[in-house]
Amino acid sequence: MNKLTDRQKIILSLVVHEHTRTAQPVASKTLINEYTLKISSATVRNEMNTLTELGFLRQPHTSAGRVPTEEGYRYFVSNMVQHTALPSATRNTISHHFYQSRKGLEYWLPLAASVLANNSQAVSIVTAPHSEKVTFKHLELIATRASQVLMVLVLVGGEIQQQIISLDVIRSQEQLSNIAAQVNRVCENTSLDQIKSLPATPDPLLNQVLTAVIDQMSLASKLVTGELYSDGLTNVLSEPEFSDYNPEYSPLRLLEERSLLDDLIARTVLTEEIGGVQVLIGGENTWQELQNCSVILTRYGVEDQLSGALGILGPMRMPYSQTIGTVRYVAELMSGLVSDNLVD
Amino acid sequence: MNKLTDRQKIILSLVVHEHTRTAQPVASKTLINEYTLKISSATVRNEMNTLTELGFLRQPHTSAGRVPTEEGYRYFVSNMVQHTALPSATRNTISHHFYQSRKGLEYWLPLAASVLANNSQAVSIVTAPHSEKVTFKHLELIATRASQVLMVLVLVGGEIQQQIISLDVIRSQEQLSNIAAQVNRVCENTSLDQIKSLPATPDPLLNQVLTAVIDQMSLASKLVTGELYSDGLTNVLSEPEFSDYNPEYSPLRLLEERSLLDDLIARTVLTEEIGGVQVLIGGENTWQELQNCSVILTRYGVEDQLSGALGILGPMRMPYSQTIGTVRYVAELMSGLVSDNLVD
DNA sequence: ATTAGCACTCTCGAGAGGAGAGTGCTAAAT
DNA sequence: ATTTAGCACTCTCCTCTCGAGAGTGCTAAT
Numbered sequence: 071m072n073k074l075t076d077r078q079k080i081i082l083s084l085v086v087h088e089h090t091r092t093a094q095p096v097a098s099k100t101l102i103n104e105y106t107l108k109i110s111s112a113t114v115r116n117e118m119n120t121l122t123e124l125g126f127l128r129q130p131h132t133s134a135g136r137v138p139t140e141e142g143y144r145y146f147v148s149n150m151v152q153h154t155a156l157p158s159a160t161r162n163t164i165s166h167h168f169y170q171s172r173k174g175l176e177y178w179l180p181l182a183a184s185v186l187a188n189n190s191q192a193v194s195i196v197t198a199p200h201s202e203k204v205t206f207k208h209l210e211l212i213a214t215r216a217s218q219v220l221m222v223l224v225l226v227g228g229e230i231q232q233q234i235i236s237l238d239v240i241r242s243q244e245q246l247s248n249i250a251a252q253v254n255r256v257c258e259n260t261s262l263d264q265i266k267s268l269p270a271t272p273d274p275l276l277n278q279v280l281t282a283v284i285d286q287m288s289l290a291s292k293l294v295t296g297e298l299y300s301d302g303l304t305n306v307l308s309e310p311e312f313s314d315y316n317p318e319y320s321p322l323r324l325l326e327e328r329s330l331l332d333d334l335i336a337r338t339v340l341t342e343e344i345g346g347v348q349v350l351i352g353g354e355n356t357w358q359e360l361q362n363c364s365v366i367l368t369r370y371g372v373e374d375q376l377s378g379a380l381g382i383l384g385p386m387r388m389p390y391s392q393t394i395g396t397v398r399y400v401a402e403l404m405s406g407l408v409s410d411n412l413v414d
Numbered sequence: 415m416n417k418l419t420d421r422q423k424i425i426l427s428l429v430v431h432e433h434t435r436t437a438q439p440v441a442s443k444t445l446i447n448e449y450t451l452k453i454s455s456a457t458v459r460n461e462m463n464t465l466t467e468l469g470f471l472r473q474p475h476t477s478a479g480r481v482p483t484e485e486g487y488r489y490f491v492s493n494m495v496q497h498t499a500l501p502s503a504t505r506n507t508i509s510h511h512f513y514q515s516r517k518g519l520e521y522w523l524p525l526a527a528s529v530l531a532n533n534s535q536a537v538s539i540v541t542a543p544h545s546e547k548v549t550f551k552h553l554e555l556i557a558t559r560a561s562q563v564l565m566v567l568v569l570v571g572g573e574i575q576q577q578i579i580s581l582d583v584i585r586s587q588e589q590l591s592n593i594a595a596q597v598n599r600v601c602e603n604t605s606l607d608q609i610k611s612l613p614a615t616p617d618p619l620l621n622q623v624l625t626a627v628i629d630q631m632s633l634a635s636k637l638v639t640g641e642l643y644s645d646g647l648t649n650v651l652s653e654p655e656f657s658d659y660n661p662e663y664s665p666l667r668l669l670e671e672r673s674l675l676d677d678l679i680a681r682t683v684l685t686e687e688i689g690g691v692q693v694l695i696g697g698e699n700t701w702q703e704l705q706n707c708s709v710i711l712t713r714y715g716v717e718d719q720l721s722g723a724l725g726i727l728g729p730m731r732m733p734y735s736q737t738i739g740t741v742r743y744v745a746e747l748m749s750g751l752v753s754d755n756l757v758d
Numbered sequence: 759a760t761t762a763g764c765a766c767t768c769t770c771g772a773g774a775g776g777a778g779a780g781t782g783c784t785a786a787a788t
Numbered sequence: 789a790t791t792t793a794g795c796a797c798t799c800t801c802c803t804c805t806c807g808a809g810a811g812t813g814c815t816a817a818t
Contacts, residue, residue: 095780097779097780097781098780098781099779099780109791109792110791110792110793111780111792112782112791112792112793112794113790113791113792115780115781115782116782116790116791118781119781119782129780129781130800131798131799131800132780132781132782132797132798132799132800133779133780133781133797133798133799133800134779134780134781134799134800135779135780135781173577173578174576174577174578176576207556208554208556210552210554210566212551212552212568212757214572214756214757214758215756215757215758218755218757220568220572220757222554222566222568222574224556224564224566228558228564228576228578230566230574230576232518232520232572232574233517233518234517234518234572234755234757301670302670303647303666303669303670304664304666304667304670307651307656307657307664307666308657312651313651313652313657320648320651322647322648322651323648325647326645326646326647326648411562411578412558412559413556413558413559413562413564413578414558414559439811441810441811441812442811442812443810443811453760453761454760454761454762455761455811456760456761456762456763456813457759457760457761459811459812459813460759460760460813462812463812463813473811473812474769475767475768475769476766476767476768476769476811476812476813477766477767477768477769477809477810477811477812478768478769478810478811478812479810479811479812
């Protein structure tokens with residue numbers, strides 16, 4: 071696979087850079103003008119020809135410059151994007167944002183989305199972290215009106231679920247607190263399966279509450295990741311990739327149809343260890359919606375406990391090196407924050 | 415203001431309808447061909463001329479048909495959209511969705527957004543309901559790791575806030591529950607101001623918790639409405655109104671910059687009683703972002719207790735009658751659901 | 759007050775032509 | 789054997805023109 075000569079690699083990378091910058095097909099002459107190459111345009115043309123035959127470049131028409139193909143981008147990203155860290159100025163700006171934000175995931179998630187969007191000129195995707203194993207932490211029952219009860223369920227990891235339960239009989243807050251205390255005693259740090267296999271209880275209220283708990287926990291166990299935060303839509307609306315095509319296959323469906331995003335996350339980053347950044351270029355023949363787009367995704371959080379996905383969706387023509395660096399850095403920050411605030 | 419003749423009104427409304435249907439300038443001849451009018455095209459032309467002088471229609475160029483102006487749409491909406499109810503089939507389809515959904519605001523909000531988007535071919539906007547007066551309902555403190563405590567605060571209305579507090583000393587869950595019980599005894603159904611004016615306490619832990627409660631409640635009191643749910647972006651991306659213009663003034667900024675939306679909500683529906691539907695056409699000289707767009711917004715929930723805003727954002731050229739009906743109906747449904755599940 | 763008829767205006771699309779950009783190839787140079 | 793200069797060739801893109809067609813405004817007749 072890696073059978074390009076050094077010179078071919080340089081030319082491919084220059085074409086990618088130049089095309090990213092100008093959005094135009096790149097001519098051999100442009101290359102030797104803009105960059106200091108010690109070879110002539112004719113040589114560049116010959117090499118471009120080879121790269122075209124290899125499938126890494128293509129010509130929009132006979133007498134136009136070259137544009138990288140999907141394969142070209144893929145080769146570029148896997149072989150030539152050196153994982154240099156982000157400039158420290160950028161890192162500081164980003165971490166500063168987190169530092170001066172209010173504390174709490176509910177602030178960090180939209181902040182991460184905003185930072186990613188602003189540093190990438192693409193659409194950001196951030197999902198709230200979620201624990202693979204759903205474990206009971208704490209239950210609270212709060213009397214509201216008449217026989218309605220607000221049930222608040224806290225899971226290990228810190229996710230909070232709420233549900234309104236209608237009882238057959240009106241109960242006092244004391245009675246409710248009593249039941250909640252019983253449930254807490256039995257269930258703390260207990261997994262869904264364990265709770266399911268608890269012996270039946272004669273108390274109908276306790277029964278109803280346990281059923282509701284099991285119901286909520288089952289629901290949570292089916293989630294791939296938590297809520298979606300996104301930002302930077304206006305960054306890409308002017309890009310033809312996002313507005314021209316068939317609305318049936320708009321890449322923005324990824325933001326609106328949760329099942330699409332979940333599928334994408336499940337099939338890429340969820341199978342990876344935290345820390346690895348995945349780059350999907352042009353849908354990889356699997357996601358039709360992503361033609362002409364690229365997705366950079368990674369997983370963040372604490373391995374085996376609480377993790378979410380974060381990254382960006384942008385036109386295929388994007389500054390991969392910088393964007394990958396940003397995604398990686400934001401994920402590192404978020405992992406640290408999640409880890410420091412783990413509820414276990 | 416209402417000085418149009420009946421015939422002029424008819425012609426204006428036909429132009430609006432036809433333009434909505436075809437997105438093209440409407441010719442006098444088209445009108446008498448498509449609709450059964452007992453007047454000639456020349457008469458229509460004369461009337462169109464008058465309507466143009468009055469500012470309700472305009473010509474894209476000399477020899478083109480007419481297009482409604484902002485003023486034209488405004489006149490049409492205020493004087494000629496009769497508030498006929500939605501067809502019962504549509505109503506049934508919509509209510510069916512709510513009926514077979516899981517119960518809980520967290521399901522109804524995205525559902526409302528989805529229903530609005532699908533029935534309007536526009537972008538939907540739904541904000542979670544929020545209570546104007548922030549009132550304490552219930553507090554829970556949950557020991558996590560070492561000296562970290564997860565504080566869960568429930569407000570009257572059912573909003574749940576969470577925060578992680580770091581204590582100086584490690585406390586047992588008993589001690590924490592004890593403190594929470596104390597706070598609950600003192601604060602239940604108490605307003606922010608009342609809590610603020612509570613006498614100081616010697617207990618440092620109690621003090622820290624109360625400070626955190628006040629902090630969270632202050633934050634809540636500054637919200638205009640809750641979280642934003644939106645759907646149907648792909649509906650409008652192909653519309654030139656949404657992709658052509660300067661990204662600085664894209665109408666979609668309304669979805670990304672919460673301050674814009676809050677301003678819009680505060681200055682329109684929040685001042686109205688629940689039930690009134692507001693139609694903003696073309697930004698009304700106030701919101702530059704909304705040029706060529708219209709926003710239909712209404713407030714839903716329970717007056718003086720818990721209310722949010724919902725509606726749609728679409729191109730100015732839209733089927734107002736149907737869309738207004740949909741927005742009103744969804745708001746009615748949501749008001750009912752909020753009312754049935756009020757936590758007070 | 760309404761309408762038929764007609765001249766006038768403007769857009770839109772097709773077609774032509776020329777400039778320019780960029781290539782591929784060939785033959786010479788290294 | 790590789791690189792390069794030179795050049796013919798191709799294709800796009802812009803502009804211009806021109807004619808067809810759509811739709812109007814005006815005038816004179818009903």
